[in-house]
Amino acid sequence: MKKKSNPKSWNLSTKLVRGGTLRSNFGETSEAIFLNSGFCYDSAETAESRFNGQAPGYVYSRYLNPTLDMLERRLALVEKAERCCVVASGMAAVFASIMCNIRPGDHLIANKVLFGSCYYIITEILPRFGVEITLVEGGDLNAWAKAFKKNTTHVFVESPANPTLALVDIAAVAKLCKKHKAMFIVDNIFASPLLQQPLELGADVVVYSTTKHIDGQGRTLGGAVLGTEKFISETLLPFHRHTGPALSPFNAWVILKGLETLDLRMERHCDNAEQVAAFLEKHPKIARVYYPGLRSHPQYALAKKQMKRGGNMIAFEVKGGKKGAFAFMNKLSVIDISNNLGDAKSLITHPASSTHSNIAEKQRKSLGITDGLLRLSVGLEDIADLLGDIKKAL
Ligand SMILES: Cc1ncc(COP(=O)(O)O)c(C=O)c1O
Helix, strand or coil, X not given: CCCCCCHHHCCHHHHHHHCCCCCCCCCCCCCCCCCCCECCCCCHHHHHHHHCCCCCCCCECCCCCHHHHHHXXXXXXXXXXXXXXXXXXXXXXHHHHHHCCCCCCCEEEEECCCCHHHHHHHHHHHHHCCCEEEEEXXXXXXXXXXXXXCCEEEEEEECCCCCCCCCXXXXXXXXXXXXXXXXXXXXXXXXXXXXXXXXXXCCCEEEEECXXXXXXXXXXXXXXXXXXXXXXXXXXXXXXXXXXXXXXXXXXXXXXXHHHCHHHHHHHXXXXXXXXXXXXXXXXXXXXXXXXXXXXXXXXXXXXXXXXXXXXXXXXXXXXXXXXXXXXXXHCCCCEECCXXXXXXXXXXXXXXXXXXXXXXXXXXXXXCCCCEEEXXXXXXXXXXXXXXXXXXX
């Protein structure tokens, strides 16, 4: 038997390719897909000891299964988290990470600019269960400091936020959370684990939609919650096991394969996005560009401090409001109109009429989600084709 080195000592690319692999007795090279719902036991005593946690092993794929286990181990290594729990979608991750722990009478603070479904959970669902909510201007540290109350138990942040790419100083908010003993959850979906590591910046919990860059090729839905062993095993897993937002093993396998190329893809995503953002900024038909990698981004210094690169997401305003934005989208011939993101294919959406259409117009406008705002997820195509497509459409 070959002696194995400690996966925690591996560099990032090695973790992405090999982390968490569990080989069956057949010695397969690629990870196996275990498409089974249940497991059989040698004896009634074995079943009992697996259920009461005294013996290792799987009991049911709603809880865990070897393919899901490999993905959880790999993601935990990449994120340098003690433990990971994978779930069926990014929204299942967001919902479970908050709901597993929050109680009536608790107070949650979040940044104002949020993905439409995160906004819905926080402003519509949580208040129904007696949770108090405060939304703050994400970039205003005084507003964060003032928002904490005696009953603040949770802080939820999206940074960069969907769709305006507004940032929150994760390390500074983490300090406030520690002081007030609040659980700090960061939705790190726009940055991906390669460009920003919230746990290292002081967050308690990180959530992902693996649907985005981690799969990266538009094939599966999936999500993940990462945190301490104690939080995942004692608080999240009981909620997960009994409410059932389980990830399909097939999706877990696709996502494992996606991780193997994530670092290579993120480099190209960022290279392409930097060039697209610079091009848009100079174009006379563009009113404004929001990209954390541009010097003109109001939080450029913060982006430099907490992100490795600017990412692949760009928001921009085409002159002419909704009419101008729609005319531009309709003229694109390489870039697709789609509300997904983090895909190999470049995708564009009009947040006010799609991903953020559930937010009342007045509120949406106050968040900077104007009628002319577009959100572009820059893909992996040849940059000349992308710039040519945008130029022609403008
Ligand atoms: C910031 C953010 N959080 C959560 C999600 C939800 O992910 P999923 O679509 O996998 O449920 C999205 C999806 O776009 C998102 O942009």
